Amino acid sequence: MTATAENGWTLSITRHIAAPPPVVWQVMTQRTAEWWCPRPWTTEIVAQEWRAGGRHAIVMHGPNGETSGGEGIFLEVTPAERIVFTDAISRADGGWMPQESFMIGCFELSAEAGGTRYRAWSRHWNEAACRRHEEMGFSEGWKVVADQLATLAEGGTID
Numbered sequence: 001m002t003a004t005a006e007n008g009w010t011l012s013i014t015r016h017i018a019a020p021p022p023v024v025w026q027v028m029t030q031r032t033a034e035w036w037c038p039r040p041w042t043t044e045i046v047a048q049e050w051r052a053g054g055r056h057a058i059v060m061h062g063p064n065g066e067t068s069g070g071e072g073i074f075l076e077v078t079p080a081e082r083i084v085f086t087d088a089i090s091r092a093d094g095g096w097m098p099q100e101s102f103m104i105g106c107f108e109l110s111a112e113a114g115g116t117r118y119r120a121w122s123r124h125w126n127e128a129a130c131r132r133h134e135e136m137g138f139s140e141g142w143k144v145v146a147d148q149l150a151t152l153a154e155g156g157t158i159d
Helices: 021-030 127-135 138-153
Strands: 011-017 042-048 055-061 067-078 082-086 103-112 115-124
Touching: 011 127, 011 138, 021 103, 021 115, 021 138, 115 127, 115 138, 127 138
Parallel strands: none
Antiparallel strands: 011 115, 042 055, 055 067, 067 082, 082 103, 103 115
């Protein structure tokens, strides 16, 4: 998909996972730290309140001591189907605080061919934000993350 103003400057990836949606969902929500960012980076879960309006906060740790944090909320949580989140609002202090935002992200699951069609997309406020996300490695990074999720959901391990 080409990112345009008409589609919300969307970047997306898709893949088939050889496990049913409930299994993929369980891995997505209960083992997030294991698949969320490409190895050798690791993910620290600060908060994940799996409901609309719930806090979603993580810190990613790089192999050379780098860190990258993410603070936002879940907009939609539909079990075994969809997770939508944004960084436009912080719940870090328990309130609803607007913050400089980057995107709306989504993970969608649907049954397909005895497994799951996984689609992940990110929509951006403008072309510059979209371009910045692509330059950060969206396509490659989100593909790696999807592969890590698939490996776990299919019963494998990630080294």
